[in-house]
Amino acid sequence: MKSKIKELEGKANAIRKLIVKMLAEAGSGHPGGSLSSTEIITCLYFDVMRHNPKEPGWPDRDKFHLSKGHCCPAVYAALSLCGYFPQEELMKLRKLGSMLQGHPDRRTPGIEVASGSLGQGLSVSLGMALANRIDKKDSRIYCLMGDGEIQEGNVWEAAMAAAHYKVDNLCGIVDYNRFQIDGKTEEIMNLEPIVNKWEAFGWHVIQCDGHSIEELLSAFEHAKSIKQKPTVIIAHTIKGKGVSFMEGVVDFHGRAPSEQERQIALQELQDLDLEEGAA
Amino acid sequence: MEKLYARDIYGKTLVELGKQDPRSIVLDADLSGSTRTSFFANEVPDRFFNFGVAEQNMMATAAGFAASGKIVFASTFAMFASARALDQVRNSICYNNFDVKIVATHGGITVGEDGASHQALEDINFLRAIPNMKIVIPADAPEARDAVLAAANTPGPFYIRLGRSKVLTLADRGEFALGKGYLLEKGENLAIITCGALVPEALAACRELNKEGISPTLANLHTIKPIDEELIVDIAKTHKRILVCEEHQVIGGLFSAVSEVLVRKFPVKVDRVGIEDRFGQSGVPRELLDFYGLSANSIAQKAKELLRQ
Numbered sequence: 001m002k003s004k005i006k007e008l009e010g011k012a013n014a015i016r017k018l019i020v021k022m023l024a025e026a027g028s029g030h031p032g033g034s035l036s037s038t039e040i041i042t043c044l045y046f047d048v049m050r051h052n053p054k055e056p057g058w059p060d061r062d063k064f065h066l067s068k069g070h071c072c073p074a075v076y077a078a079l080s081l082c083g084y085f086p087q088e089e090l091m092k093l094r095k096l097g098s099m100l101q102g103h104p105d106r107r108t109p110g111i112e113v114a115s116g117s118l119g120q121g122l123s124v125s126l127g128m129a130l131a132n133r134i135d136k137k138d139s140r141i142y143c144l145m146g147d148g149e150i151q152e153g154n155v156w157e158a159a160m161a162a163a164h165y166k167v168d169n170l171c172g173i174v175d176y177n178r179f180q181i182d183g184k185t186e187e188i189m190n191l192e193p194i195v196n197k198w199e200a201f202g203w204h205v206i207q208c209d210g211h212s213i214e215e216l217l218s219a220f221e222h223a224k225s226i227k228q229k230p231t232v233i234i235a236h237t238i239k240g241k242g243v244s245f246m247e248g249v250v251d252f253h254g255r256a257p258s259e260q261e262r263q264i265a266l267q268e269l270q271d272l273d274l275e276e277g278a279a
Numbered sequence: 280m281e282k283l284y285a286r287d288i289y290g291k292t293l294v295e296l297g298k299q300d301p302r303s304i305v306l307d308a309d310l311s312g313s314t315r316t317s318f319f320a321n322e323v324p325d326r327f328f329n330f331g332v333a334e335q336n337m338m339a340t341a342a343g344f345a346a347s348g349k350i351v352f353a354s355t356f357a358m359f360a361s362a363r364a365l366d367q368v369r370n371s372i373c374y375n376n377f378d379v380k381i382v383a384t385h386g387g388i389t390v391g392e393d394g395a396s397h398q399a400l401e402d403i404n405f406l407r408a409i410p411n412m413k414i415v416i417p418a419d420a421p422e423a424r425d426a427v428l429a430a431a432n433t434p435g436p437f438y439i440r441l442g443r444s445k446v447l448t449l450a451d452r453g454e455f456a457l458g459k460g461y462l463l464e465k466g467e468n469l470a471i472i473t474c475g476a477l478v479p480e481a482l483a484a485c486r487e488l489n490k491e492g493i494s495p496t497l498a499n500l501h502t503i504k505p506i507d508e509e510l511i512v513d514i515a516k517t518h519k520r521i522l523v524c525e526e527h528q529v530i531g532g533l534f535s536a537v538s539e540v541l542v543r544k545f546p547v548k549v550d551r552v553g554i555e556d557r558f559g560q561s562g563v564p565r566e567l568l569d570f571y572g573l574s575a576n577s578i579a580q581k582a583k584e585l586l587r588q
Contacts, residue, residue: 106375113346117370120339124371127343134304134326135347154367157336165328 001214004047008213009276011081012042016242017269018077018090024262026094029102031246032253033146034074036177036210036237043216044142045078053083056109062139063112063128067121068146068175069103070254076100076108084110119152121145122172126162129170140224144173148180151189156201162230163202171223172203172232175210177239181253194234203232210235243268282445283420286384289441290315292427293352297323303431304344306330306353308337313443314354314384334359338367338379345377350431353379357386357399357440365405372436373409379437380430386416386440387526388554388571389476389564398559399440404531406438407504414503415457416440416533418478419448422501425455433457440475442526444564447479453499460507466494469586470514471578472537473524474500477552480568481524483575488582495522495582506536508544515545520585522550524578529553550585552578 015038023029041064045051049062066075073093080087085099085108092098099108103116113124125143132139149155162170174194182188191197198205204226208215216235223231239253240246243265246257257265297303297319309332311317320327330337334355341351353360360383361368372379383402390398406412413435417423423441430437453461463478464485473481478499485497496518500507514521521541523534534551541549554571568574572581 113342114370114374117366120335120342120367120371123336123339123367124343124346126336127340127345128347129343130328130340131304131344131347131349134349154335154339157330157333158340161330161333161336161340164331 005213006276008042008046010273011046012038012213013242013269013273013276014081015042015074015077017266018080019073020243020257020262020265020269022073022076022090022093023256024259025091026256028094028256029073030070030254031257032179032239033068033071033175033177035241035243035246036239037071037144037175038074038241039211039213039216040144040173040175040235041074041078043213043220045082047217048220049142050139053110056084060137060139062142064142064144065112065121065125065128066104066115067125067143068118068149069115071146072104075104079108079110118146118149119154122155122158122162125170126158126167129162129167130165132169133167139169141170142173143170144175147174147176147178147185147191150174150191159198159201159203166228167230168227170230171220172230174232174234175237176234177237179239179248179250179253183250198232203230205232205234207234207236210237211241242272280448280450282447284445285417285420285423285441286313286315288420288424289382289427290318292424293319294322296431297326300350300431302348302350304328304349304351306337306341306351308332308334308355308359310355313356314382316352316354334364335367338364339371341379342371342375342377345372345379346375349378351379352382354382354384356397357383357402358397360438361399361402361405368406369409373411376411376435378434380439381437382427382439382441384441385443387442387476388559388567388573389442389444389526391443391564391567392561394561395558400528400554400559401531402440403503403527403533407531407536412436412438412504413457414438415501416475416503417501418475418499419446419452421448422452422455426501429455429457442476446476449478455501458502458505458507460498460500460502460510462496462498464495464497466496468518469493469520469522469582470496470498470518471522471524471582472498472500472511472514472533474503474533476526477524477573480573480575481578484578484582487575487579493582493586500533500537503533503536506540508540511537511540512545515541515547518547520548522552522578522582522585524552524573526573527553529555548585548588550581552581
């Protein structure tokens with residue numbers, strides 16, 4: 001277990017470096033939420049989910065849907081590290097003709113459904129979960145939402161429906177970094193009491209440190225054991241996690257790092273690798 | 280000829296499809312009795328899902344089903360299918376080019392007594408501009424069946440608009456082919472192009488005009504998208520005047536679609552019968568057709584004006 005956690009932490013750091021590099025190269029995009037969701041995405045793609053990069057359409061795969069589509073750099077990095085497409089594609093992010101669009105698009109191997117317009121992904125995931133039930137598949141659906149995103153009414157329509165249909169092959173994750181574009185969620189549109197809200201809608205709620213691989217793995221395992229109702233993991237995270245000058249800085253919700261910022265960020269992440277190695 | 284509810288035929292056709300194809304899924308948003316998806320719900324309950332009064336969730340969930348290889352029929356009133364859930368239809372369904380067939384009932388002014396909030400008069404405008412979307416407005420119940428079957432057998436998203444009221448079954452209808460209109464009357468000088476509930480009105484207008492020695496051509500252009508450019512250009516080449524009639528705002532519907540073709544390919548004088556950029560109101564369908572100038576008499580008047588120009 002210890003070595004697995006170490007390995008996943010290494011993957012997460014590799015994803016962070018790729019996020020910084022590809023966003024700097026693209027010159028635009030969303031580092032804050034990509035960095036806050038890195039461990040969640042790492043755990044899913046490198047441990048929790050059953051999937052096959054050589055056969056993206058494998059019928060029995062677990063499916064991941066990035067409802068907070070703007071954080072696709074983290075998913076693109078994970079997909080490339082898994083082998084869905086060559087890593088050099090990452091440097092074409094947001095460029096004309098690229099398979100890596102500014103928000104997820106089905107032209108990318110491994111992307112199930114396009115997203116970007118917030119609030120729709122939990123519904124899309126519910127459709128996939130109900131389809132699995134009809135087809136008697138035991139595979140699971142994972143849907144990552146942003147915290148600001150759950151201000152969309154459509155999310156709660158989906159939450160109500162998933163509980164009504166007792167969907168237990170669907171696991172939602174809220175990347176609770178407490179920031180949205182205009183500022184802190186508690187100032188722009190307060191989400192609290194977030195746990196009570198999901199519970200009131202009939203969901204099983206698990207809270208965890210969204211940067212602890214150990215806690216995330218145990219949360220995903222716990223979620224699998226919940227029957228007759230959907231589960232949501234409220235992952236407490238830090239926006240911009242891993243890069244000192246981005247952490248908790250709202251400006252980096254939707255601004256790419258400059259060349260100088262790129263160098264400092266990569267140095268910090270490199271140092272983290274060394275520390276981990278030493279420890 | 281008999282008058283039928285197109286939505287009854289829709290419900291029956293769904294049951295047939297459901298029994299034939301295990302991939303078919305039907306969704307509704309608390310209007311299954313009105314849209315007749317209840318027929319499917321009764322016969323194939325395992326593949327029917329009612330999402331309550333939540334059209335946005337229904338449309339995005341439809342996308343998720345389609346992503347898993349299902350052929351999804353999603354129904355509600357035209358007002359809510361188009362306007363309420365427009366972003367979900369655009370971004371979750373059409374952008375992904377998913378097999379979601381939206382069959383909306385209660386389209387147009389003939390919804391009647393419920394009034395303006397429920398009279399979808401802009402739906403074609405909203406949906407026509409979205410890439411991948413195909414749009415059909417059947418003229419009668421058999422054509423509704425043809426359209427639903429065509430949608431089931433053609434990949435990608437569809438919007439099929441049905442009315443609330445019973446519609447007259449056409450006596451001599453052309454064979455249905457998606458994207459291909461057909462002529463109901465062959466005449467000269469003036470051609471009337473229409474679809475949906477205004478087909479019987481236009482036919483009646485032709486009878487009135489015949490009495491005055493005018494014999495218009497009448498085309499049923501049931502598929503709004505992809506529009507039948509060939510038929511429109513053929514008509515333009517052989518007629519001096521074209522009158523487009525529709526149960527929709529004059530902005531963005533059939534009149535716009537036909538004009539867009541003519542302006543580029545063969546400009547002729549075109550006019551319109553439609554809702555003139557205003558909201559509807561309560562009333563019985565017949566009164567509303569008269570009041571808003573969509574009835575046979577108004578079409579005949581407009582045709583004569585157009586011929587005098």
